Amino acid sequence: MAESHHLGLRTYLQLAIRNLVCNRRRTLITLLTMSFGIATLTLLSALNDGWLSQMKTNFILSYTGHLQIHAKGFEASQNLNDRIKEPEEVSRLMQSYPEVVGWTQRIRTSGLASVGGSSAGVQLMATDPEQETWVTSMDQRVTQGIWLRPGMGRDLILGHTVAQNLGAELGERVILMVQRLNGEMLSEVFYLRGILETGAPQIDRSLALISLNSAQQWLQMGDSITDIVIRADRHEHTENLYRLFAQQLSGRKYEIMPWQELDPMVKQWLEFSDAYGFVILLVVIILVLIEILNTMLISLHERQKELGVIVAVGTSRLQVFFMLLLEAVMLIFIGAILGYIAGSLLVYSLADSGINLTRFANAFEFFYMDPVIHPQLTRDSAIKILGATLIAALLAGLYPAWRATHISLSKALRIQ
């Protein structure tokens, strides 16, 4: 007995492996439960992450870009007096950062659009027709008519809802009214060339888009602009670029804003979706944990007689505990690895084609949600799943093993 207390890890390992191999059917079924649980968890969390990241991308590409640079105070005042007078000073920096994949200059101000008798308040935006396409996908969101043509100064594009409210048809004359720097009201005739539908209500409801050159002439602003909009190659590089620009540009003259600050509503919406997904995933994680625990408990329950015999021949209860624990931990880790691999394979096979939810809603994008979900594996979710597996190993390993050491010998041996 003395030596048996010093059983090496090797012996335990051998015992555990032998138990698992001998009882192939039970091992297989238990493994299947675990792999299945972890695989589905992987898929679900990838679906959730893919969905969220698509929303983020859609949002950034629809209007705001990753980062905007304004003259200090412009975002709050929306006043043309807070403008960037020498855009050169900022734009010369664009070449030096490889993270910048596109940038454009814009002028933003509010105004009034009228057609015939009806008029509507609009957010007037002037941009460079070519450069804009490097930053946002607005040009692809034109559902009727065409995108702004370079050199055609009277082209106008309206948001879907604005056009509807005004009753404006393609080709029609639209009168835009804005305030110039000195407060003087100006009005000018434009021709409606395209109608834009982004699915984001606040854009569709208010946008009036013209080309930058014509706006600069019309408003007599020279070269000055209000926004420089930057698109980064990856979402994660936004922070980085923010810091780089903040170092280069004087904080007294400019404000640099990442997308989260530009539209707090969307930030809230993303946070909300995140919380929603988290609640659902949490329930699923708990469910998977319980199923794993359940399988381990039931499989031990069926082994009571075997354990009784082991204890009866003189194995200490502590040794039984370690043997069972090792078995469970091995099972769970093998199951988790298999499950994670299976889940990842499933995710990769679905990632390109996506899962189409158009059946549930007409191929419609609202609030940047895509009806086709492309699952995506992220490091965060991998850590989440790993964490869940660890907890599962602890719970499903310790508790049943501990219970098993409390079996009553006489009862266990009597079991048929």
Place this chain on the structure above:
Amino acid sequence: MNQPTSAVFHTILAVALRNLLMHRRRTLLTVGAIAVGLASLIFLWGFNEGLHRNMLGNFQKAIIGSIQIHHKGFFQHPELSKAIANPQKVIDAVQQAGVSQYSMRLESFGLAASDTTTQGVMLIGMDPVNEGRVTEISKRIGIGRFLAPEDEYALILGATTATNLQVKLGDEVIIIGYDRYGAMVAESLTLIGIITSGEMGLDKGMAITSLATLQEMVDLTDKITTIVISSDEKRIPSLAFELEQSLLDDNLEVMPWYTMFPVMKEWVTLHNGFLYLFLGVVLFIVLAGELNTMLISMLERTREFGVLMAIGTTGYQIAGILFVEAVAIGIVGIISGIILGYAVVLFTGLYGIDLSILLGSTSRFYVDPLIYPHLKLDHLGITSGVILLASMLAGIYPAWRASLLQPVEAIRNG
């Protein structure tokens, strides 16, 4: 073996039930696997339903109400020439339909101008008394107050508009609009309240004044463009239909919120689609867990079956016992799952689930920080059916194996 069939069946049932009761621990574990799975599905539905109800309720109460009635075409092209011709008749019809929560508005486009700049706005003339019965706009006013009946030329703006105009409470704001002939009119209004809802569409692009003020300003005495009705979500379709029927020849449009803002409806549908995809996968986890627990427990009983066969029970009878056991476990699991799920939804529905811990702040996208799950059982039939089917499957395989057993081998190998 010559017993009548009904007696055999009776015995099988009795033996199966005794097996379940004798091995209480095993039965509890298998039942538990099913119950927890079904309960979590029920909870997830409830959570989703509660969230959507909360969201749609807040969306309607924010400003648009449940149903709006306008002159035909006004919603698409809001022009003052499309005022409601005979408001009294519409109100009679609304009252006849048993609705007491309604309010009248006059809506038009305009510009709000301060000393520094101008903003395009939707001008809304609201009935200061009745508006509170329909929407909760007065609760969204964080600075200042809502309109009072005696207010004249008072104005409420959204926080974003007010910031952009650089105006504060008590300041004069010039409101420029068009009267029904298209002539420009301008009035100076005093800012008495600022909406700080943080919600899309409320904080920006709206200027609210009293109905009487706007009527006077655009020279449309006693005219309105909109009647807003608040109603229980379930009654909206039938109420809209009823109103449409009674106002058939008045050239009016009766629009429930989902006709006015189909995107919101689509959003809910798409969100549900995402959830169903999720739940479909969760159902698989539940089924796999159930199948596994049952298979393990049944396959470990070979020796027991050998003994049973040795004393003369046939393979088919053993298969019958196993099948009955599996179905009984399935049924008990489903029932306890429903009870457990019901209890969880009721409990969380009573106290709410605090999303603000996750969100870090209060109202977000029409969602209150506290979500009250709401029971929604319209998918329960299918889910329970699928779970029961799985438990039958889990019974059939071991039953089939048992029917092939040789007693001697079974006893030796068990």
